[in-house]
Amino acid sequence: MLTFNQVHYYYKKGYPLIDNMSFTVQPGEFVAIIGPNGCGKSTLARLMNGLILPKEGRVRFKHLDTSIPADLAEIHKRVGLISQNPEDQFITTTVMDEVLFGMENIRVPREEMASRMQHVLRAVHMEEYMHAMPHELSGGQKQRIAIASILAMRPECIIFDEATSMLDPQGREEIKSMMHELHRQGMTVIHITHHMEEVLHVQRVLLIQDGRIEFDGDPLHFFENVSLENYQLKAPFAVRLHKKLGLKSSLMADWKEMIRSQWSSS
Ligand SMILES: Nc1ncnc2c1ncn2[C@@H]1O[C@H](COP(=O)(O)OP(=O)(O)O)[C@@H](O)[C@H]1O
Ligand SMILES: [Mg+2]
Structure with missing residues (x-):
């Protein structure tokens, strides 16, 4: 469904960050992407939803291609990205406006907005907070609103880029259980994380180092066979x-x- 085909990427010519990378994420998969700091995980996330484009190779989502300008809007809609800092996620001043903003961007018909709003706020267990303002929310709640705004666009895949790393333990639990709930409902979930405890519970692990995939398989095989200390990771x-x-x-x-x-x- 989401396919990287010999993708090459650099910020500075001559210093490749993603080096000839190929893999496919299947519909409904729950994948963790891990690797040392600075190995290019966030760059991968941005390549996945077309925020940046490969220097060589192709990133495709189904029949759509991030290198084709006419496909980009549809890719942004289908592949949602939740990033690390809950503060960065809020653009507007209330929960309601935040969810509306995303829907307006993709031109959801007016008459459909109210029902979508209700549905997604219920999905993230925040229906009582429709009129709340960002400073009234905890980090975990802010992330849940970020998830709601993405869900309102009806994506097929959501990428969580270290979305739990700035949260307290309770917030982290909230977002983790949200991810698993979405996955159970059929969402394709890509979870970029430093927390190896979270990796144990996914279906597939991609370990990235030096621009390449060093491991691709299930978590139990990963922890049995890979020396974590080589990657600054803790078992x-x-x-x-x-x-x-x-x-x-x-x-x-x-x-x-x-x-x-x-x-x-x-
Ligand atoms: N916009 C940018 N311009 C230049 N260099 C960048 C930019 N974004 C990231 N980098 C560099 O690319 C490398 C990988 O970054 P990143 O994808 O954020 O890694 P990770 O998420 O695995 O920590 C880092 O060395 C980082 O400094
Ligand atoms: Mg990162």
């Missing part, structure tokens, strides 16, 4: 526990389940 609790205790049972995302299975197999 999640379940993985450290598995190693430390030398468990015979296989690695599992849920560490309690893992311990239980060790118990029953010994």
Whole structure:
């Protein structure tokens, strides 16, 4: 569905950041993109929804191509991007205006706006906050409004670019459960993150380093086979526990389940 075909990108000529990268994200997938600081994750996110264009190669969303100007508006609509700082997401002064703003941009018919608004605010559990102002909201709530404004455009894919990293633990939980809820409803979710605990629960991991994909596979294989210290990444609790205790049972995302299975197999 979302396809990178031999994509090349640099900010400064001669210093390639994305180097001949190819991969495809399937409809309904939940993918984590990880890698050391500065490896180009946010750049990938911007390439994905056409905010920047490849220097060589193609980025396609279904039949649409980010290098074709006439396709761009449709790509922005179908591929939503939530970024790190909840403060940056707010453009207007109330929750209602914020959601309206996105819909006006893509010219949603007037008579449809109210029902879409209600629907998306309910989806992010913020229907009581329609008239609230940004400073009245927590970081997690601001991110949920950012998600609502994107949902109002009816995207098929949402990219979360370290969208949980500036939130307190409660805000992070809110956004994590939102992502899983959207995924259960059929949304394609791309989650760029530093938090390895979050990576355990996705379907597929893409590890980026030096402009290339170093690993592409499921999280359990990833944590079993990749030396995280080479990438400035810290193993999640379940993985450290598995190693430390030398468990015979296989690695599992849920560490309690893992311990239980060790118990029953010994
Ligand atoms: N607009 C820009 N102009 C020039 N260099 C940039 C720009 N955006 C990012 N970079 C550089 O590109 C590299 C990758 O950035 P980024 O994609 O933000 O990485 P990540 O999200 O993995 O931390 C960094 O070295 C960064 O300084
Ligand atoms: Mg980044």
